Amino acid sequence: MESEAARLADREAIRELRARYSHSYDSRQLDAFVDLFTEDAVLQLGPLGLVQGREAIRAALSGPIATADFAVHFTSDELTEFTGADSARGTARFAVHYGRTPNIEGAGTYHDEYRRTRDGWRFVRRTIDFFYMGPRTSEWPQTPSS
Numbered sequence: 264m265e266s267e268a269a270r271l272a273d274r275e276a277i278r279e280l281r282a283r284y285s286h287s288y289d290s291r292q293l294d295a296f297v298d299l300f301t302e303d304a305v306l307q308l309g310p311l312g313l314v315q316g317r318e319a320i321r322a323a324l325s326g327p328i329a330t331a332d333f334a335v336h337f338t339s340d341e342l343t344e345f346t347g348a349d350s351a352r353g354t355a356r357f358a359v360h361y362g363r364t365p366n367i368e369g370a371g372t373y374h375d376e377y378r379r380t381r382d383g384w385r386f387v388r389r390t391i392d393f394f395y396m397g398p399r400t401s402e403w404p405q406t407p408s409s
Contacts, residue, residue: 270345276384277343277377281355284386285336291328297321300386301378307390309369332362338373349379350387360399369396 280299287295297317300306305315314323328334336359343353358370371393378387 273345273351273379273384274343277351277353278341280377280384280386281338281341281353281373281375284389285338285357288324288328289334289336293321293325293328296324296328298382301380304386305388305390306386309391310393310396313390330363333360334362335360343377351377351384353377365398367397368399370394371396 284296284299287293287299297320300317300320302317303315304317304320305313306320307313308323311323314320336357338355338357340356341353342355343351345351353375355373355375356370357373359368361367371391374388374390374392375386376388377384379385
């Protein structure tokens with residue numbers, strides 16, 4: 264049986280894994296982003312569907328990461344459940360804003376599976392239930408009416 268301190272360290276490592284997902288994507292660090300996944304990982308790319316494996320993730324995201332003016336992910340309400348000594352699953356709420364033509368925004372829930380590897384905790388699977396996803400209806404900054 265693992266110690267409580269070890270499980271707390273695992274929870275923190277998984278929380279940071281989720282944070283690195285947002286930060287590496289938003290800062291256009293494709294290699295760092297892809298490294299967050301196991302070799303056989305499955306990732307849902309929004310409404311575009313699922314891709315499997317690190318190289319497929321890299322190929323699918325190299326264009327969108329490079330061409331968006333910006334991307335900003337916000338994640339909260341994270342829950343983690345350990346399913347074994349080296350496996351866990353979790354959920355997190357998110358909001359995302361993309362600067363592209365058209366500008367897009369969305370929100371929903373990530374559903375994750377994680378595995379401890381020799382390089383630390385990694386995503387095995389990340390899928391999404393969307394509350395909404397689509398073009399922003401107003402552009403900013405707006406000027407006040409006179």
